[in-house]
Amino acid sequence: MRSSRALRDVAIAAIALIVVLAIPLLHRSPAFEDFIIRLSAMALFATSLNLLVGNTGMVSFGHGMFYGLGAYAFALTMQMTELSLPVAAALAILITTAAAFCVGAICVRLGTDYFAFITLAMQMLFYSIIISWQTLTGGDQGLRGGIPRREIFGFELASQLHLYQFCAIVAVLGLLALRHVSASPFGQTLRMIRDNENRASFLGIVLWRARLGAFTIAGAFAGLGGVLAALFVSGAYPELADWPNSGQAIFAVMLGGINSFLGPVLGAMILLALNDVVTRFTEYQGLVLGIVILAFALGLRRGVLDFLKFAFPGRSR
Amino acid sequence: MSGAITRRTVLAGGTASLLAAPWVARADANTLRIGMQSILSGPIALLGTSSRNALMMEQDRINAAGGFLGRPIEFIFRDSKGQPQEAARVARELVNSSGCELLVNAEASSGAFAIQEVMRDLGSVVCIHTNSETSSLTADPKLRAATAFRVARQGVHDAVAGSTYLADYAKAKKLNKWATCSPDYAYGRDTTAQYLQFLKQFNPDIEVVSDAWPKLGQPDFTEVITKLLQAKPQALLTLLYAGDLSAFVNQGNIYALFSQMTVAAPNVDYPVMAAIKNLPAGIHSATRYLETFPDTPANKEWGQAYLKRWNERPTTWSWQNTVAMQFYEAAIKKANTLEAKALSAALTGLKINSAFGADGTITMRDDHTTINYAIGWGQTTPKEPFLVDIRPVDWGKIVEIEMEWKKQLKYI
């Protein structure tokens, strides 16, 4: 039963990857390719957040901290050392994971309401450190000068096509890994904690350990998203670690569906596509985006994928 | 069950084609599209809107004169909201999908650096940065890009100009105790440091008794104002601008700050002067844009035309974008092509006539940045022309000191 689901997940991932990689062979559209590159980063970011929000019931307002840390750690390592790209990326994710572990160890002790506020405070502190430590991070101007040595396993990441392919592969593999975590017994434990933490506790589950594990894993994958974001802008900017960015991830999760694994991906798609489309036609993007969000929130009352599952109940997942 | 799948599929297909629409590029061969991106919303929206206003005027003027290479020009405006990753995306979209053959980047500094990387990667179009005053964009050879140029005032130029004027004034009035109050971000910190470095170089008697660093957009300056007042400086240098400067002036007024010290605020733009109802007289400021400086008919005519068309006065960003178009006009005529390498070669070292030049000309140097634009310093008055007793700067001196400063930072 479990292995057939795992097999099905891998099959879906493979098909999605093949489709995405095939598109540029048929028609080159730079805007679409930029869209997929940014979607890769944001999909990992939002889905990792949902490991906390949807699966464990831990609302984190500060998740952008790890996205930004991943971006900065990667970009700084590339600029300041001679390490190759895969090593620098691995190092960045390692640093982000360690940071998530430390921050999580401090924060998960708190009850769910206050958890949101303290994660927000942590992120704002991190952001003000980035802005203040101008000599290291460039302050509000970010890391300038670009990321050098953008090659990995034959991909020349300065080329848009190669970056597109690389990001698509990394995103699909990353999402598959997150899916594996979510579907595993550990993931089920998390959902049990979300639904009734007392019952979980009576069953012998150590709550804080599970929560810390979820927080750390979520932070790690957010860091991976940050690495992709850094590659897109060829640098790192404080906006990646600012709390409105955390908000974007939350909105992606809510728009797409908090109870569906691919919900955050869909939500990220909607937000990015709206942004790209609306900016071409009007400068009043906020107005349009706000109205669309209201329509979704008031009309559907839940994320799109959740709504579809609700409206067309069929196969149980 | 199958009906549901069909409905879902149709919904998905329809949505996909709707979303795919913007990614299929539109073409209109003869019009020359020029991409312009800036901050058109938020507290410093004035930066973008006044740039756009100026560019619209240039579009009309240039098209009336036949356009570029016989083709009419058309601007495509985009708002990046001041977000660097959005700025990068927009720059790529303008070039790759919207068919822009030239770029005018009117972003503030962080957006400019992001776009510099895009220019470095693309290398296929020329981009002129306006509005970004951070020197390292062009001064640092590691950050310079082959097809990117800057038409803007530069922090270090303003710092030398301002410090020269203020050092003299301080010497005359024996103002030795200074305080600073600048926004706490790269522009504020770096430019204030430059001002202080040159001030002390020109007038070694000057000492800084207090410094305050409010955050950009900070609504309440109270604790900063009282800190400054306590140190009892004789003069205050503040690099606050736009809405922040307005709030600071209003809050400073109720503490009678302006009667207790001489204030030097280089960034007093026209709209700030017009918006602040109780603007104290005697604030020392630079001419960001002033209709009466340079005191030429061409300058006055342009300022009046802008006022008439947009019902507000131009800003420093307005003239910078105008000059950017003047450079494009001259360079395209010289190179007779839009091809990036040739056009870049034409721009490098180019000298043009401009109403905004200190002596009627502005030059684009080899390091891709402009010099010889008009800078003057004077004192504010509540009525027209708002800034009087204007003294022009010595560009020879500015360039000389800029050279030393660049050597100091190992840019050359």
Add this chain to the structure above:
Amino acid sequence: MDLGALGACFTTPACVVTQATSGLIVGMLLFLVAGGLALIFGVLKIVNFAHGTFYMLGGYVTYTVLNATDSYTLAVLSGVLAMALFGVLFERVLISRVYGSNVLMQLLICYAVVLIFDDLVKIVWGPEFHAMGMPAAFQVPPLFIAGGVVPPFYAVLIGIAALIAIVLGLGLATTRFGKTVRAAAINPQMVSALGVNTTLLFAIVFAIGGGLAGLAGALAAPVRSLSPGMGFSILIESFIVTVIGGMGSIAGALVSALLIGMVRGFGTIGFPKFTDGLIYIVMIAILLLRPQGLFGRRS
């Protein structure tokens, strides 16, 4: 970091008094601005993320009415009433639909409102900043009270803020209305079954909360700049005040606002480039030691 200057300040009575006074002013202004958020959160357990929008609109309405009528009193009244009305509409049309849903849905709706009204303000009043200027009555020199400098305008504002603190705090704790509202937030069905119109109750609370935010915007307008998106920084600082003070406590909000005011007042001397970082550290410390905030109740 300038610990030397901080030490010097602490040992100089004049400095201590001056910065403490400005800390008081900053704190009371913070409380004035955060009051509406604290009320709605305290009573209805709803985080009104659109709080900044109420503040912004209150300021703009005041600015417009002042320009039209030259009466600051009338302008402030207009701002308050307009925002009270807006609060009712906001609650009835939008928030009431998601009372039962995930709190993140409420957040999403508030965010949409913020986006929409930031652009609407841009369309109606233009994207550039506006300055209202000080009404003539307050264009007077500052007062010197106990060695500290206090501009008369701020003295009035502090008085109003203190009045609001007392009225709200006592009102919620002692009056029948206050107790009913608090009960309705905990168990609306029971209160409704007892014959109280909970719909009207919630609408009234939003009217008061919105009106307070509008009042803050109206009173701050003479000294601050009006621009679309100005609500953003206000939201964050109000949020910090409310969280540190403890959800549901007006007294807590007052104390935490004053605490933050003092941190800023002296932080600007000791840590001029890291003052807000300091505030976040304080927030984290308090949340770790006392997660429910200074005066909050453990739920």
